[in-house]
Amino acid sequence: MASWSPEENIVGQLATILSQAASPSRAARDQAKIAMEEASSHPDINNYLVYLLVTKEAQVPTNIRATAGLVLKNTLRNSIDRLGYVKEEIVKGLVDPDHMIRNVASIVVTSVLSLVKIGGWPEILGQLLQLIESSSIDAQEGAIYALARICEDSAAELDTDHTGRGDRPTNTLIPTLITVCSSQSPKIRGQAIFCLIQFIPLQSQAFLAHIDEFMQALFTLANDSDSKIRSNIARAFKALFEVRADKIIPHMDGVVSFCLHCIKDDDDEVALEGAEFILTMADSPLEPELVRHHLPNIIPVILSTMVYSDMDIMLLDSLDEDNENVADRAEDIKPVHIKQKEGHQAKSKRGGDEDDEDDEDNEDPEDILSTWNLRKCSAAALDTFAGKYATLVLQIAQPHLLERVNSSEWQIRESGVLAFGAIAQGCQVQGEAMFVPELVPFLIKMLSDEHAPIREMACWTLSRYVEPVCESQELFNPVFHGVLACSLDRNKKVQEAGCNALSVIAEYAGSMLLPYAKPLCYHFQQCFQKYQLRSMLTLYECIQSVVIAISPAMTDPEILEILMAPIVSRWQTHDDTDIELLPLLSCIAAVAANARESFAPYASVVFERSAKIVHQIFVMEERFKQDPVNCEAPELDFAVCGIDVVDGLVQGLQSKVVPLLNTCQNPSFMDLVMASLQCDMMEVRQSGYALIGDMAIYCVDELRPHLAKLVPEAISQIEVSEQIADAVCNNSMWALGELSLQVGRDLVPYFTDLFQRLGTVLMNQSAAYTLMENAAITIGRMGISMSAEIAPHLGIFIENWLMVMTDVEETNEKDTAFQGLCIVIGSNPGALSGQEQLGRLLRSFAYYYTPSPDLKKLISEVINGYRAHVSNFDEVLKLLGQDIVYQLQSEYGI
CATH class of the missing domain: 1.25.10.10 (Leucine-rich Repeat Variant)
Structure with missing residues (x-):
């Protein structure tokens, strides 16, 4: 490949095309775009582009050379097997005297590596390190820019053995970078720290072997005059604190002092990085005394940064405060995120390089004000500290807060209002909010x-x-x-x-x-x-x-009409693809569910359109799957909201919704429901199972003919994995629990698979607690009709069941689950082996404060059964403590 040489006429033609691409004339740019698309098909296009980028002798202006490099970045993947010349030549660009060319060349290096990986271009790391250790500042900067991007994108790959001899690139790279931290060039020092930061979360052997040297380098540079270096040092302290707090804690006084100094820095990036460390410290499980020691210094500083900056105030001044009649920009309202239903809960059914920085010159003031910044970070830190150390935080902050809210300057008063909001939750939880009546x-x-x-x-x-x-x-x-x-x-x-x-x-x-x-x-x-x-x-x-x-x-028709009048008007102004229809549908779903039968006058029109929208989306989804090139992917959120509206109608109209459901033909309503359960988008399945559960409660006869398809599909979603969202798993378990109450032994044919999956979730200590709760509730509810099938397994799951269920909020779900457990125990009372298990059961009964009459009767039967047949029953009671025994005596007369 080294023997390749360009044809001068092609070089000239390509340079002309690239020059036209930057022309102020739109016609010239359009012509250049067409010409570039044609040129991209040339087998050697990558070679010509890299030649233009790195060859000064080509007599091409710098901006055209840089453009060639940026185009090259996008054409690389079209010929991955022909990158030999590019890999050989691109290093020349890293040593170019022009900063722009060095920067673009570093981008190309990173792009090549993203395609071929380290194993496909192992020599590049040695070349970069050689340049970094050279005497040329230009070469050092070009190499460190490239290395910074490589470390950011491929840190884990750099810590991988590509040869099979235990020779990881990090073994050489990390000590070299630590040495480079003492470079005379501030840009190189800053980039070296940035590179090293990327390896901190990996906690690789190579990094840990040199961690003390790295920290010493950070301490040495702490007073560096370069803002980028100070910013990266604060970022490094934060990253180290997150994974190796033991290395930071001995130096905590110095690190906190440095970060507080950073927060006061005139450079916004430095200040934010310092605040990020303080926020990380607030979130950390440090010894309380260690944190308290620093709070008198921290709180006043973060309070001082919660005031709008001078730049913020300039931006605010540029906005019209009386803007109610100013039309929203399109970017103000996109994307619209629908408010997703949570998975059903047990307690309720609903349940860096400067050249990489974005150019903010054209950003809207409101966009800039809404981004994460020092003010918001400091408020978050104050909130977190107050949640843990309310008394001390309030003691330190109160005089500052009083001064602020009484200030004559509006921005100071506003910061005081913000601060009082930040401390609110912590002070209330810890009983330190005595100031509320005055505030x-x-x-x-x-x-x-x-x-x-x-x-x-x-x-x-x-x-x-x-x-x-x-x-x-x-x-x-x-x-x-x-x-x-x-x-x-x-x-x-x-x-x-x-x-x-x-x-x-x-x-x-x-x-x-x-x-x-x-x-x-x-x-x-x-x-x-x-x-x-x-x-x-x-x-x-x-x-x-x-x-x-x-x-x-x-349920008052008059009140409902007052609310629905503007909603209906809005509903009529949007077509079925209007993005505003999404939150409007969610709103209508909530109104329908709570208006009950009073919603009947609106139900037919709402149902018809919602069902139509769901059907249209599923048809579009099927077409897209068959022909993704020519068909547009549908917005599946419309299916989510459409299903939620129908669910709201089911909750509101209850059994009277059936005639409405039966109006849906071609496809039938149940065809739409089954399609929702099989949709690739988890949120659609989540809403589908919420609908199934509510239908089980209010109109189960509509589901009975479809159990053979419905139940196995629901069972397949009971899984703790990345492939199944927790909310989908929760809703499928909840829906099956509701079905078991209504169809009883019709679920027996599916018992083995269903129980096995529920048991796997219940016994999985790493599963989300809500998943375990819903698994336990569904097992308990199944016990009402399938006690004979569950009873042989009681001894296996009873301990986990009681551990999960004892503290669950008392709802109908919990009540029926305990009823089922009592029935199962009655079928196999010997499954509770020993005093400890029986004690746990009795304790769970004592902690159930408001059982329904049916549950209370069943609990009494279980307790009396054990009292009659367990010889050491009184000894078990003694182990429970007087409060629990008193509760059992007062409720069940033992």
Whole structure:
């Protein structure tokens, strides 16, 4: 390949095409694009492009050379088997005097390696290290830029033995990089640290062998004047602290002091990296005394950085605060994320290089303000510290907070409001929120502040104190009405904050909102008239929370009509592919579920369109699978929301939904349901199984003819794996549990596979706890009708079952599960071997405080049975403790 040489006329033609590609003339650019596509088919295109990039003698301007390299990056994968010349020549670009050429060449090196891997180009690492150790600063910089990208993309591969002789690249690379940390060039020092950071999470043998040397290098450079180096040092301390805290703790005073100094740095990146370390420290399981020692220094610093920066204030000043009539940009509302149903829970059914940085010159001010930054990181750290050390945090922060909320400068007051919100959860949990009665009136006043950011932040902070607010009618009324006023604010951000706060209030207040049901629905009418689309998306979620809280009132046709009038109007303005239809469908699903039979006047139209949307999506999905080149992939979220609407109708209309379901023909409704259970998208299956469970409760006869297909499909989703989402597994188990209550022994043919899968989840200590809970509940519920089948296995699963179920919130699911367990025990009482297992069972009965009459009767029978037949029953009671024995005596008379 080294004998290859270019044809000068082709070089000239290609240079001309690349020059035209950068022309200000659109016609020239379009012509160049067509010409480049034709040139890309030339077998030696990669060779010509790399020749243009690295050969100064080609007499091509630097910008054209750089363009050739960037085009080369994109054409490499078209001829992976013909990269020999590129690999030989590209190193020349790394030593070019021009920084731009070196940088582009490093990008090409990384791109080649992404295709051929280290094993396909092993010599490149030696070449890069040779350049790094050379006397040329240009060569060192070019090589370290390339190496930084390689380490970032392929750290694990660099720590792999490619020869079979135990010779990992990191064995040479890491000590060399540590040496390079003392380079005279700040760029090279900074990049060397960046490279080494990539190996910290791997904790490889090569890195650990030199970790002390690396830390010494970091300490030596801690006072470096280069901001990039200080930023990378803080990042390195954070990464080390996450995986090897034992190496940081002996130097904790110095590291914390360095990071706090970074937080005060004028460079935003340095400051954020310092704050990230403090946030990591707050999250860590350090000894409390070690953290407390540093809090007097940390808290004032992070409080000082929670104020909007000068740049933030300039951006805010550039925005029109009274922007309610300003149309949202398309990027403000995309993508729309639907609010997914969680997996059914036991407690309820619903259950770096500077050249790589993005160019932010053209970013919208609101986009910049919404990104993760120092202010938000500091607030998160304060929140976390307050959650663990509320008393000390409040003691340190209080004088600073009082000073801030009384400041004459609005941005200082706003930071105080933010800080009070950050400490809210921790102070309430640890009983340190005695200041709430004085704070809330101040926050209510802030809801009408002249500055929109303060009104917005006051809404959020009040939502963080919603629990004590809802416990005091004196506080609740002004907060509630103040939040409502903000949701009709003249500023769109404040509107959203008001809606979000109202959602939180609704979740906590519940039936307290019933007297306000009609005014709330009228209020939502005003919101519909006022809101732009972005605020409308927040409104849809708010309505869902509120209708749950005022559910009894939603059955009033008058109140329902007030709410549904604007919803129907909105529903009629969108076609079936409009993205806004997604949250609107979710909103309608919640209204339907809570309005019960009162929703009947709207049910037919809603069902017909929802079923049509689901069918259309599945047809498009099938076409896409058959012809992905010519067919567009459908937006499967429409299927999720359509199924959720039908589920809401099932919950609301209950058995009266059956005639509606039967109107669905070609395909039938059950064909759509089965299609949802077999969809590749997990969220579709998740909603499908939620629908199956609700149908089992309210209209099980519609499912009976389909058990042979439905049950095996549901069983296949009971698995703890990356292939099956936890929420899908949870909902399938819950649905099968509901089915077992309704169809009883019709599930016996599927018992072996079903029980085996449920048992595997229950006995898997690494499974998510909600999975274990739902597995235990379903096993228990199956025991009601299949006790004979379950009883022989009782001794195997009883300990795990009791461990999981004892602390589960008392719901109908738990009640029926315990009923089933009692029946199973009655079929095989000898399965509980010894005092310890019997003691656990009795303890679980004692901790069940509000059993249903049926369950209480069954528990009594089990206890009396063991008392009559276990000779050492009294000894078992003595082991339980007086409180538990007293509870059993008072409830069951033992």
